[in-house]
Amino acid sequence: MIEHRRSQRFQLRLSLRLLRAGGTSLAGQGETVNVSSGGILFTTDRRLEVGETVEFTMAFPPPPGATANTDLHCLGKVLRYEGSLADPERRAKLYVMAATIERYEFVRP
Helix, strand or coil: CCCCCCCCCCCCCEEEEEEEEEEHHHHHHHEEEECCCCCEEEECCCCCCCCCCEEEEEEEEECCCCCCCCCEEEEEEEEEEEEEEECCCCCEEEEEEEECCCCCCCCCC
């Protein structure tokens, strides 16, 4: 199968926090599956609507010598819903979603 993506995807497992979907504030948690310069595939405890704007942060681990994470604050649009998974640890359902990354900024503590 030939890869037609414009940007390389990196398999990164980073903590993700949903802040807003559409015009609604929310407090969702999740984890990235893969990340590129233009998009993200992630799991979350909140199902989002395809086409709506989404605001989220990803927590990058601290670099050597630092003590706090650096967050990447992102704004994008939900592209697709890929299904759901059972999370036996939390006894919850996780949703697999894809979104664009249209704007971002690093937020340091």
